[in-house]
Amino acid sequence: MSMRNRLLASLSPDDLEAVRPWLEDMPLPQKLELSLPGEETVYCYFPTDGIGSTVIVSPEGNQTEIGVFGREGMSPASAVLGATSNPYRVVMQVGGRGYRIARTKLIELMEERPALHRLLLRWAQVFTAQAATTALSNAVHSVDERLARWVLMCHDRLGGDEMSLTHEFLSIMLAVRRPSVTTALHVLEGNKLIYSHRANIIVRDREGLEAFASDAYGVSEHEYARLLGDFRER
Template sequence: MVDVWQSRFRNNLLRRLPETSLERFAPQLERIPLPRSYHLSSPHQPMEFAYFFESGIASVVVRSPEGQHSEIGIIGRDGMCPASAILGVDADPFFVHMQIQGEAYRIPAPALKAVLLEDREVHSLFSRYTQALAVQQAYTALSNAAHHIDERLARWILMCHDRVDGDDISLTHEFMSVMLAVRRPSVTTALHVLEGKKLIYSERGMVSVRNRGGLEAFARDAYGECEKEYERLIGAALSRPAS
């Protein structure tokens, strides 16, 4: 049934739903623009909408009581947010905001809940997605503990590259420092390492991937495991246009 909706949706979850399932709630989907820094979900606040991304990248961020931030997950057209809406939870402790501007289809949270209760195929697919996102978050925690900042940055650039068209990714040094939970000078040094190996090109507000294969080799086991699990649970993510 994926081909039926090929021309209508880019979101990998919506594309994988049977036509009969998607028709159940497609009329309630509203396509909206999502500018950079747009807040999709705030800690402990009622969830009004669920968002299925067509483009752009959202960050799932956790903040300590003392104000320290760390990104625990990223979401693009491979998924949706907040994943807790799939579980019937009214609120969670995370910030979710747009890291790279894009567009999404949104649906009121009560409407999504009703569909999940009525349609087993929707519930099954979206439940597998929550598992895939949990695996991504687990490997992010592992990478933060086990890998050098250079490898972590390579992993993070690859994950962003997976979710955008082309090789240019709009990312500032300041934002990367928050997302990687390191000081800004550490990000600058790591970017210079990747540039020196001719894997990327970095300028103010932009990172360009020059050698995707080399970047994967440099990241070593920091990248790839959660991507394999996504494919096992959901199927292949949308292929990127050739560089």
């Protein structure tokens, strides 16, 4: 079993062998819901490709994304902290594959394996930093800058320059209406940073996107590198 998930691949051979029998390899298609607000967390997921989206939903049904994860992480991070449920909706934004493991078994393994527990606690810290950065970005950055940030974050987690991101997902990611998404896409296209057609976005100028996003991008990425090593293998 090839461990393309960055967290699993970081385990010692001994810890990995302890975890391996409990991992179920499975497809994670687009729009698959991995967990729902308030419901008991039955499984934890470790993607090997694709992108998951963690979304907060208000009582009236308004929603916005607080973070993304892919082969560098797992979900839900709340399970690592001992919670039996989480207040978020977790859904696959870009389809892929991954492993799932029963939450109760993962908790048992963390109790038996301190190194595994420390590793996953570091991931929980990184995800918290990403959620905090998202809140700051939503408050102080323009829609164009926030779009550049999310494209960069998706680019970090995918194997190529092309990604399938629907306007529906983008509007949730950016907490704006779809017309604002279209306008922001046109701005990035006009600056020759991306090419957008229907639900596909192609990154044309990675360095230009980073410059355009300015300080909207990089804080949680640096936190991941500090605690777990740089996952942006480009």
